[in-house]
Amino acid sequence: MKQVLVLVAHADDETLGAGGYLPLLLERGHGVSVVVVSNGTFSFRGEVQNNREDAIKACKVLGVPAPCFLDFDDQKFDTYAIADIANAVASLDLKPDMVITHVASDLNKDHRIISEVAKIIGRPREKPVSIIGCEIPNTSSWNAIPFHANYYVDISSTIDKKIEAFSQYRHELQEFPHPWSPEGLRYLARVRGMEYGCQYAEAFHVIRMFDNLAL
Numbered sequence: 001m002k003q004v005l006v007l008v009a010h011a012d013d014e015t016l017g018a019g020g021y022l023p024l025l026l027e028r029g030h031g032v033s034v035v036v037v038s039n040g041t042f043s044f045r046g047e048v049q050n051n052r053e054d055a056i057k058a059c060k061v062l063g064v065p066a067p068c069f070l071d072f073d074d075q076k077f078d079t080y081a082i083a084d085i086a087n088a089v090a091s092l093d094l095k096p097d098m099v100i101t102h103v104a105s106d107l108n109k110d111h112r113i114i115s116e117v118a119k120i121i122g123r124p125r126e127k128p129v130s131i132i133g134c135e136i137p138n139t140s141s142w143n144a145i146p147f148h149a150n151y152y153v154d155i156s157s158t159i160d161k162k163i164e165a166f167s168q169y170r171h172e173l174q175e176f177p178h179p180w181s182p183e184g185l186r187y188l189a190r191v192r193g194m195e196y197g198c199q200y201a202e203a204f205h206v207i208r209m210f211d212n213l214a215l
Contacts, residue, residue, distance in 0.1 A: 005096035006034045006064075007089065007118050008134075009110040010042070010074060011055035012172050014067065016180070017134025018100050019162035020155025020189065020202045022062050033094050034059055034067040037085060037114055038074040042171075049171040061165040068092065077113045085113070086120045096122070096129060103133030103205050107143035111136065119207065128210040135203050137179030137188055149203035152196035159189050159200040 004025055006014050014022070014034050025032055040052035056066045070088045072080060101118035102111035115133060122129040132151055140147045155162065163182045167173055176183040189200040196203075 001029050001031060002097040003031045003033070003095060004098045004100065005094050005121070006032065007099055007101045007114060007121065008034070008036055009077065009102060009108065009114045010038050011036050011040045011051035011067065011069075012058070012166070012169050013102070013111075013134075013136055014055075015058050015062065015162065015166045015169070016136050016185075017102075018202065018204075019058075019062060019165050020158040020200070021100070021153045021204075022064050023158045023161055024153065024155070026063050032064045033092075033096070034064055035070065035089060035092065035094075036067045037070045037072050037077070037089070037117075038110070039071040040069050040074075042074045051169060051171060054169045054171070057168040058165040061161060061168060075110060077110045082113065082116060082120075086117045089117060089121050095126075097127070098130040098132070100132055100134055100204070101207075102136070103140065103147065103207075105143060105145040105147070106136065106139045108136075108139045111139060115207075122208070130209045131207040132209070133205040133207055135188075135192075135205075137184060141179075147203065148205045149192065149195065151204040151206045151209070152192060152201045153204070154193070154196065154198040154200070155189060155202050156193065156199040159186060162189075
């Protein structure tokens with residue numbers, strides 16, 4: 001059994017980026033831990049949105065354990081020393097074989113910072129650690145840098161579960177044509193499936209992959 005760490009900036013990123021893959025990892029007998037670096041709340045135009053309970057519900061739908069929140073301020077990761085964030089993750093002593101995280105090309109600065117943190121946490125000091133970056137609809141495509149998909153997962157059997165899980169996020173679920181709508185999530189998975197040769201797929205970018213850790 002391999003241990004997979006899902007290291008993301010915000011509550012909802014785990015579902016948007018890997019909500020189809022995570023149930024498959026569990027089916028294959030791997031352990032999954034979800035770590036959300038932020039405190040799970042977000043201030044938008046003067047209104048505070050709390051996604052912590054919704055994140056717990058979403059992870060329950062996906063079948064993974066409740067997420068661990070590290071309580072750094074949302075959208076303010078650049079005000080912290082990157083070593084402080086990395087040390088907070090390292091203190092959990094999770095020892096992953098694979099890290100699923102963000103890509104360095106995302107529009108959201110918090111995401112870019114966590115991509116760097118993942119490379120620190122995933123240094124192969126004691127064993128090989130694979131790292132793949134997930135695709136977050138909108139922030140991975142709205143930065144004038146195309147998402148470099150080079151690792152695909154067939155989620156034809158779990159696309160409905162992914163959409164159900166994201167639907168737990170009352171403050172984040174949007175109406176089409178927003179990418180965070182049920183239709184938007186399904187359409188993106190359809191496009192990625194067309195690229196892969198299946199009905200629905202999630203796309204990832206390989207940051208580092210060892211041949212015995214393709215899960």
